[in-house]
Amino acid sequence: MRMTRREMVVAASALAVSPGSAVAAQTKGSPAPDDEKAWGAIARQYPVTRQVAQLENAYWGSMALPVAAAHRENIARLNRDNSWYARRAMVADQRHALERAAEAMGVLPEEIGLCRNAAEGLSALIGQFRDVGAGDRILFSDTDYETTQGAMRTLAAARGAEAVKINLPRQMTRDSLIETYRDAIARTPRLRLVLLTHMSHRHGLVLPVRDIVEIARSRGAEVIVDCAQSFYQVPFKIPDFGADFVGMNFHKWVGAPLGAAAIWIRRGRTNAIAPAPALPDAPADSVQGRIHQGTVDYSAQLTIPAALDFQKTIDGAAKLARLQYLRDRWVRQVRGHAGIEILLPDDRELYGATTSFRLSGRTNVEANIAITDQLLERFGIMTVYRAGLADGVCVRATPSLFTTVDEVDRLAKALLTMAG
Numbered sequence: 001m002r003m004t005r006r007e008m009v010v011a012a013s014a015l016a017v018s019p020g021s022a023v024a025a026q027t028k029g030s031p032a033p034d035d036e037k038a039w040g041a042i043a044r045q046y047p048v049t050r051q052v053a054q055l056e057n058a059y060w061g062s063m064a065l066p067v068a069a070a071h072r073e074n075i076a077r078l079n080r081d082n083s084w085y086a087r088r089a090m091v092a093d094q095r096h097a098l099e100r101a102a103e104a105m106g107v108l109p110e111e112i113g114l115c116r117n118a119a120e121g122l123s124a125l126i127g128q129f130r131d132v133g134a135g136d137r138i139l140f141s142d143t144d145y146e147t148t149q150g151a152m153r154t155l156a157a158a159r160g161a162e163a164v165k166i167n168l169p170r171q172m173t174r175d176s177l178i179e180t181y182r183d184a185i186a187r188t189p190r191l192r193l194v195l196l197t198h199m200s201h202r203h204g205l206v207l208p209v210r211d212i213v214e215i216a217r218s219r220g221a222e223v224i225v226d227c228a229q230s231f232y233q234v235p236f237k238i239p240d241f242g243a244d245f246v247g248m249n250f251h252k253w254v255g256a257p258l259g260a261a262a263i264w265i266r267r268g269r270t271n272a273i274a275p276a277p278a279l280p281d282a283p284a285d286s287v288q289g290r291i292h293q294g295t296v297d298y299s300a301q302l303t304i305p306a307a308l309d310f311q312k313t314i315d316g317a318a319k320l321a322r323l324q325y326l327r328d329r330w331v332r333q334v335r336g337h338a339g340i341e342i343l344l345p346d347d348r349e350l351y352g353a354t355t356s357f358r359l360s361g362r363t364n365v366e367a368n369i370a371i372t373d374q375l376l377e378r379f380g381i382m383t384v385y386r387a388g389l390a391d392g393v394c395v396r397a398t399p400s401l402f403t404t405v406d407e408v409d410r411l412a413k414a415l416l417t418m419a420g
């Protein structure tokens with residue numbers, strides 16, 4: 001019997017999700033962080049290279065096998081059916097992806113707008129923020145992303161406002177971070193906007209965002225939150241921050257294809273952000289009207305549901321515990337060595353998978369590029385340098401769910417060897 005197109009798609013979808021179902025069967029419940037059998041079953045769902053120890057997983061997330069299969073089917077359909085699908089049936093599939101995205105974020109579908117990456121979305125939220133004028137001030141820190149810092153400076157210049165940059169403390173605790181922002185906010189009259197990065201891409205710091213949002217809002221300032229690095233690495237829902245404006249990614253720790261991200265604006269606050277320049281007549285309540293997509297690679301957004309389905313096979317708290325276990329394993333082997341500086345404390349509220357380090361006070365770009373080159377060429381370990389912190393450049397290490405204990409042990413051994 002000949003199958004209909006719908007039957008073929010359903011069959012392909014069943015095949016695509018079966019590997020994830022197998023993972024769920026092998027990892028039922030919440031596996032302990034050191035349960036190598038359970039985490040090994042999950043790791044096998046990621047077809048990543050083992051030619052190097054891939055410890056640079058904060059750039060984007062690798063797709064698991066069932067997600068990659070769904071993505072291939074979406075690409076094939078877009079290529080095969082073109083505008084017949086895109087202008088007809090795809091509308092319903094996009095709505096489904098939007099609804100699944102909203103569910104994962106803990107928000108309403110009408111409160112989000114899809115975009116290609118968090119930098120694009122946050123740039124729109126910042127650049128189109130209405131309530132900043134001449135003489136006002138906006139505030140950000142050295143741990144924020146380069147693009148968002150640039151957007152804040154551009155906003156200030158365009159409106160005749162002042163961009164205030166603060167440096168977060170080097171010896172950090174939850175209380176010291178909150179007090180740093182409390183003091184900066186108190187010392188900044190006419191403060192209209194604060195940018196907060198939930199997890200820094202520079203060294204992995206997880207900021208106590210909700211506490212700082214409460215301080216900022218008590219002084220009449222609005223807050224935009226960047227959770228590009230933290231969403232689905234650290235368990236939370238978007239409204240938990242207490243802010244009204246958030247940008248995030250699906251292609252990092254959700255494991256969707258590159259080009260899947262979103263902005264969120266709390267219902268009733270959309271008009272605080274001007275429409276996208278290309279959409280001057282966008283309705284006052286349209287979040288999507290705040291960021292103009294144009295024609296994008298729709299396959300990435302259409303694969304969001306498959307990525308979320310795979311993530312449902314992994315308990316979120318267990319996932320974070322595993323990532324912290326891998327991070328702790330290498331950090332504890334090198335912390336205390338006179339030639340190695342670990343940039344984050346061991347307070348589990350302040351980190352996830354990522355932690356950065358320095359060797360012997362080497363704080364310039366050239367020295368840290370040399371460190372990453374040596375780690376790769378001599379020890380087969382992929383890392384990345386990060387610039388922009390007030391006290392200098394560092395090297396970032398980020399394990400993922402497919403990372404083995406042998407790989408993080410290799411990093412620790414390499415660092416001890418290089419530090420002498």
